[in-house]
Amino acid sequence: MILYNTLSHKKEEFIPNVEGKVGMYTCGPTVYHFAHIGNLRTYIMEDVLEKYMRYTGLDVKRVMNITDVGHLTSDGDTGDDKMLKGAKREHKTVMEIAKFYTDAFFSDCEKLNIKKADVVVPATTYIDEFIKVTQSLIEKGFAYEAGGNIYFDTSKIDNYNVFHNFTEDDLEVGVREGVEEDTNKRNKADFVLWFTKSKFDDQELKWESPWGIGYPGWHIECSCISMKNLGEYLDIHCGGVDNIFPHHTNEIAQSEAYLGHKWCNYWFHVHHLNTSSGKMSKSKGEFLTVSLLEEKGYDPLVYRFFCLQSHYRKGLVFTWENLDNAKAAYDKLIARLASLLKEKKAGDTSAEKINEFKSRFDSALGNDINTADGLTVIYDLLRSDLDWSAKKELISSFDTVMGLDLIPHAEKKLSEDEKANSDIPDEVKALVEERTAARKAKDFAKADELRDKIAALGYAVKETREGTVITKM
């Protein structure tokens, strides 16, 4: 498999540390609000990556954190505590908010066919681990205490800006948002490992530590949860592009300072879902959720299909018109599959032809998770002269990666169509058959006459690519 690696800025062959096994870490949600469909774009594309790895026979162990403490409104260490903000908004405790939005997140994931990570760790359950690593970083000379907090000293490492993707200006994160600069920091890029002199008097969640009562910074969570569950050598780390700096940059700095060697080989970043006015974000307050899509009558899998039509390394613009186009394409695909299952048309069953499609799908997904090309292979397969059962089997297998429920949805449509068909009176069915014969004989005058007769009985008849459709008027 070839993957684009943000660390090297190029596509590379993916080679795990241990043959056949993959340790995969995903930054999880900050559970102070519903996930918006932008967040979920990232999780959908990571899900395809994971499923494709499994499809190729790799044994994947995937770990995800739940950020229920430590994430401030700015990705630097400034602004308000996101969890506290959520709790105040809803007049609940932080843990009530965390539980509610964690459950909501997994319920959205289920609707979008996003597999749950093998290990899910709420940050509040790993406090001892954060303290242990912070303590070790102080002992090794990479961290210092100032104003009561513990900071990572970015001047102590050679290559802090590992992704080469930010400038001096970016280091002003937070300051630009009109929040006061933290004067305790020795260097602009330094970040908090542990807040002891809580900047929030009303901080709800606090723990004992060697430096006094406090709570962890956001970045240390992911490093510790990953190292504890996936060991010292991580194969691949995922997130949205906004995580590259400062979050992932800081994760690498502290993990490698702690371990004394390189930590993670591949970095997979999904680009943003944007609206016409810019990046969709929770903090802007206006964002779209899976529940809203459902309220408007969309199957959540239409949104997954919409995401798979584009490459993960390109920004994706959300408009209702774009989603409607995806819905029309998805419905049409399901209708074509339903007619495949209905007609059971015999055809080529040669292993050569079957393997050709397998290898085309592999080339598409194996080339930096090109899901749009993967969909093209499915369309080409449907159009091909392969036997219907081979088509069904291949599509089921490809769908273990794409996660679009293609065959189950087609079977459902087929049985709904059959049920609707059984309600049609025999007289109408006979007229429709007569009309089909007239059309075949190119007797269009007779066909039109029969259509009028069918209409007089209260039914409409329409020719589609998937066959003749009879509907009650």
Ligand code: AMP
């Ligand atoms: P958060 O819950 O804010 O910690 O974000 C969860 C995940 O969603 C992170 O991996 C972010 O990088 C990602 N993310 C945030 N906004 C967007 C967006 N508009 N489009 C795609 N991914 C996003």
Ligand code: ZN
């Ligand atoms: Zn993270």
